[in-house]
Amino acid sequence: MALAYDGAIQRLIDAFSALPGIGPKGAQRIAFHLLSAPEDEARALIDAISEVKQKVRFCDVCGNVCETSPCPVCMDPRRDHTVICVVEEPKDIMSIERTREYRGLYHVLGGAINPMANVGPADLNIPKLLDRLKTDEVKEVILALDPNIEGEATTTYLSRLLSPLGIRVTRLASGLPVGGDLEYADEVTLGRALEGRRDA
Amino acid sequence: MALAYDGAIQRLIDAFSALPGIGPKGAQRIAFHLLSAPEDEARALIDAISEVKQKVRFCDVCGNVCETSPCPVCMDPRRDHTVICVVEEPKDIMSIERTREYRGLYHVLGGAINPMANVGPADLNIPKLLDRLKTDEVKEVILALDPNIEGEATTTYLSRLLSPLGIRVTRLASGLPVGGDLEYADEVTLGRALEGRRDA
Numbered sequence: 001m002a003l004a005y006d007g008a009i010q011r012l013i014d015a016f017s018a019l020p021g022i023g024p025k026g027a028q029r030i031a032f033h034l035l036s037a038p039e040d041e042a043r044a045l046i047d048a049i050s051e052v053k054q055k056v057r058f059c060d061v062c063g064n065v066c067e068t069s070p071c072p073v074c075m076d077p078r079r080d081h082t083v084i085c086v087v088e089e090p091k092d093i094m095s096i097e098r099t100r101e102y103r104g105l106y107h108v109l110g111g112a113i114n115p116m117a118n119v120g121p122a123d124l125n126i127p128k129l130l131d132r133l134k135t136d137e138v139k140e141v142i143l144a145l146d147p148n149i150e151g152e153a154t155t156t157y158l159s160r161l162l163s164p165l166g167i168r169v170t171r172l173a174s175g176l177p178v179g180g181d182l183e184y185a186d187e188v189t190l191g192r193a194l195e196g197r198r199d200a
Numbered sequence: 201m202a203l204a205y206d207g208a209i210q211r212l213i214d215a216f217s218a219l220p221g222i223g224p225k226g227a228q229r230i231a232f233h234l235l236s237a238p239e240d241e242a243r244a245l246i247d248a249i250s251e252v253k254q255k256v257r258f259c260d261v262c263g264n265v266c267e268t269s270p271c272p273v274c275m276d277p278r279r280d281h282t283v284i285c286v287v288e289e290p291k292d293i294m295s296i297e298r299t300r301e302y303r304g305l306y307h308v309l310g311g312a313i314n315p316m317a318n319v320g321p322a323d324l325n326i327p328k329l330l331d332r333l334k335t336d337e338v339k340e341v342i343l344a345l346d347p348n349i350e351g352e353a354t355t356t357y358l359s360r361l362l363s364p365l366g367i368r369v370t371r372l373a374s375g376l377p378v379g380g381d382l383e384y385a386d387e388v389t390l391g392r393a394l395e396g397r398r399d400a
């Protein structure tokens with residue numbers, strides 16, 4: 001007996017190990033789970049994967065994931081078409097939707113400027129954003145990028161790019177997370193919270 | 201827009217969330233990874249799942265996972281057929297094989313006695329073990345169950361069951377893990393290490 005599993009099991013472990021966030025032990029656990037799971041459960045997983053690959057596309061307007069293009073958000077007449085919120089990834093849209101605070105449109109960049117990973121402005125979905133801003137309709141662009149170095153760089157880049165267009169460009173507030181503890185806030189966050197202080 | 205993803209993506213996230221060790225955030229990450237992954241990668245995962253469900257069976261003799269029954273270990277004439285190592289799960293066989301210290305056969309119980317989860321001796325693959333011990337060939341049974349409450353209970357149960365058969369019944373040694381630190385050993389482990397001390 002070799003020190004790897006029999007063909008099919010090892011191939012399944014390898015396939016799961018290749019997914020983000022799953023290590024060899026986790027992949028082994030999932031493989032044995034599927035092995036003893038009812039046929040239906042394995043079938044449901046297979047169907048879900050192939051359905052996503054067949055049906056899900058990116059919206060031609062905003063770059064969000066969707067089954068119809070333009071996506072339901074872009075097509076929704078009840079949403080505020082004068083505001084576009086720029087995010088890095090489609091999953092960020094879900095995070096903002098969960099706040100129930102925003103009723104405008106979105107634009108997915110598909111990443112952030114990251115010289116270390118060779119991602120420059122040309123690799124992002126910026127030309128389509130500029131096309132969308134050519135209409136008179138849009139009054140404000142909210143830059144909602146991740147609060148890290150790459151997100152900051154992208155925010156600065158877009159802010160400079162968009163400000164000559166005469167559209168209001170805003171960014172998310174930095175500060176203390178709600179429910180957090182002052183003692184455990186890092187200096188940069190606490191500094192931003194001081195800088196952005198408001199009348200109480 | 202609802203607070204869940206469009207149909208197909210949400211179904212894929214749900215299918216991955218149902219797997220052991222994957223939470224909602226991890227499932228979302230995997231779903232978006234598969235969405236933008238090349239068709240080949242998704243296809244490889246689908247094929248690996250269906251191949252395992254089609255090909256992999258449990259060995260009729262020892263209960264190990266295999267593509268042929270009896271499994272390659274049971275059929276291997278170079279292995280020592282006078283020793284059977286009893287384990288809880290097929291993955292434990294791989295752990296023992298990795299030590300390269302053992303050349304005997306295996307027997308998979310399919311779990312351990314756990315009254316809290318309603319698993320009793322009748323739910324384990326014990327009758328087949330007794331059948332295997334009826335031949336004159338087997339001289340020793342090594343009980344290699346997990347060193348926790350359920351494993352201990354199962355070890356005690358099997359030890360009482362097998363000792364009247366006149367076969368040597370052994371269990372794995374308890375003690376300090378190699379590479380560990382005495383200071384961080386728990387009292388029970390340290391107690392076992394003292395109890396099982398050997399001449400240096």
